[in-house]
Amino acid sequence: MKKTPVDNTKDNRFELLRELLLAEDREKFESLSKEVIFREKLAKNVSPLMDEKILDLREKFPEYFGDTITETIKVQIRDSQDEVVEALYPIMGKLVKKAIVSEITKLTESVNKTVKEKFSIQEILKRFFKGKKNDADVVLQEVFEPIIEEVFIIEKDSGLLSGSYSRGNIADKDMVSGMLTAIKSFAEDAFSKEGQDLEDIKFETFQLSIQNFKSIYIAIACSGVLNATFKEELSDRINNLAEIILRDRSYLSDEERLNTLIFQKLIEE
Amino acid sequence: MIAKKVLLVGNFGVGKTSLIRRFVLNEFSEDYISTIGVRVSKKVVEYENETIKLMIWDVAGTSGNEKIPKAYFLGAHAAMFVFDVSREETYLTIDENLQMVKELSGLQNITIVGNKKDLLTQKELNKVIEQVSVNIDLITSAKENDNVEAAFMQLTAQTLN
Ligand SMILES: Nc1nc2c(ncn2[C@@H]2O[C@H](COP(=O)(O)OP(=O)(O)OP(=O)(O)O)[C@@H](O)[C@H]2O)c(=O)[nH]1
Ligand SMILES: [Mg+2]
Numbered sequence: 001m002k003k004t005p006v007d008n009t010k011d012n013r014f015e016l017l018r019e020l021l022l023a024e025d026r027e028k029f030e031s032l033s034k035e036v037i038f039r040e041k042l043a044k045n046v047s048p049l050m051d052e053k054i055l056d057l058r059e060k061f062p063e064y065f066g067d068t069i070t071e072t073i074k075v076q077i078r079d080s081q082d083e084v085v086e087a088l089y090p091i092m093g094k095l096v097k098k099a100i101v102s103e104i105t106k107l108t109e110s111v112n113k114t115v116k117e118k119f120s121i122q123e124i125l126k127r128f129f130k131g132k133k134n135d136a137d138v139v140l141q142e143v144f145e146p147i148i149e150e151v152f153i154i155e156k157d158s159g160l161l162s163g164s165y166s167r168g169n170i171a172d173k174d175m176v177s178g179m180l181t182a183i184k185s186f187a188e189d190a191f192s193k194e195g196q197d198l199e200d201i202k203f204e205t206f207q208l209s210i211q212n213f214k215s216i217y218i219a220i221a222c223s224g225v226l227n228a229t230f231k232e233e234l235s236d237r238i239n240n241l242a243e244i245i246l247r248d249r250s251y252l253s254d255e256e257r258l259n260t261l262i263f264q265k266l267i268e269e
Numbered sequence: 270m271i272a273k274k275v276l277l278v279g280n281f282g283v284g285k286t287s288l289i290r291r292f293v294l295n296e297f298s299e300d301y302i303s304t305i306g307v308r309v310s311k312k313v314v315e316y317e318n319e320t321i322k323l324m325i326w327d328v329a330g331t332s333g334n335e336k337i338p339k340a341y342f343l344g345a346h347a348a349m350f351v352f353d354v355s356r357e358e359t360y361l362t363i364d365e366n367l368q369m370v371k372e373l374s375g376l377q378n379i380t381i382v383g384n385k386k387d388l389l390t391q392k393e394l395n396k397v398i399e400q401v402s403v404n405i406d407l408i409t410s411a412k413e414n415d416n417v418e419a420a421f422m423q424l425t426a427q428t429l430n
Contacts, residue, residue, distance in 0.1 A: 030303075159309070174311050185343070
């Protein structure tokens with residue numbers, strides 16, 4: 001089954017992610033501060049009776065509205081789980097990743113066990129000769145083949161795009177590189193100490209992995225299920241590619257040549 | 270084609286986003302939607318027979334001497350400091366603010382732009398210019414499309430220095 005390339009022109013996912021990360025907070029803050037200012041004005045100008053009422057309201061706010069608010073928040077979180085997860089991902093990234101990886105490993109182990117018990121000796125022999133892939137990987141891989149959708153080689157500091165590969169149709173690679181770098185700067189600045197880099201961003205069916213080098217970073221968007229073998233192989237290839245580029249930096253100022261190299265080293269091989 | 274990263278900074282609400290919007294899309298809106306974090310736009314310009322791809326970083330406005338994350342400045346080739354000619358608090362401490370931007374960015378020259386020219390009479394404007402302690406490069410109006418192109422051309426020129 002051939003997969004159709006992902007079309008990114010319709011919406012700018014990075015923009016979306018950014019808005020999700022920040023828009024609501026700012027909005028809520030603004031409306032809250034407006035409300036507070038309004039209350040304060042009211043308290044000053046209206047009769048003492050109103051004052052009293054407001055004071056009473058302020059003091060007993062949790063008592064009057066606590067339950068309602070708790071309920072509302074619960075409902076909101078439940079109804080927008082996807083958004084919550086997406087917005088939190090960069091922040092929680094590493095923690096979540098760890099948890100997920102450990103869960104998946106457990107799952108894989110149990111699938112392995114089942115598969116081992118059920119599959120015939122011939123199947124097992126066949127798989128044995130296929131190499132180091134384990135049973136669950138084989139099954140998963142046939143269903144969700146991992147595919148490299150986009151590759152970006154980006155100057156770390158400026159966020160300027162040096163080279164790229166794209167299987168489908170991406171909105172505007174320069175903009176994506178810029179926004180990605182901006183998100184990276186923002187996330188790294190806001191949530192982590194120096195020396196820690198943002199490594200993974202996930203949205204919808206895309207998984208974006210970032211590999212950091214001294215003066216460039218390489219971002220790769222993949223679709224499908226990324227099993228350990230694929231990841232390992234990809235990581236090796238990325239390292240090779242980076243080595244070539246960093247040894248001959250003229251690649252960084254020759255987009256076409258770099259694009260060809262990316263294709264050769266990551267896609268073709 | 271060469272690519273350059275440029276940055277717009279300044280107090281909140283001075284019109285950074287509006288200037289970029291006017292320059293890139295030739296549009297203007299009276300609505301104020303405060304920028305969150307940073308937003309990146311792109312425009313290809315011609316300057317002295319050179320085609321330059323400008324990646325314009327629109328940084329969320331600051332207030333007082335609030336710091337801009339240093340990461341945003343990394344690798345920037347030029348920066349524009351925007352103030353609002355109709356709001357004193359956006360230019361009274363311009364000296365200090367500029368110094369901070371220079372330190373963070375490592376850039377020597379910053380393009381200094383006073384925006385919202387349309388809100389003042391020439392007389393009022395002269396008074397503002399007198400009050401501002403540094404050399405203003407350009408006085409603009411994003412609303413009336415006055416000097417916006419020139420301001421970005423000056424910024425482009427600085428990327429080549
Ligand atoms: N009259 C007038 N209004 C302007 C001009 N430029 C911007 N504005 C208005 O000023 C307000 C703020 O403009 P923005 O461009 O959002 O300001 P900003 O500097 O990006 O603000 P932050 O993102 O919060 O830092 C908006 O309501 C604009 O319509 C101008 O040249 N003249
Ligand atoms: Mg803005």
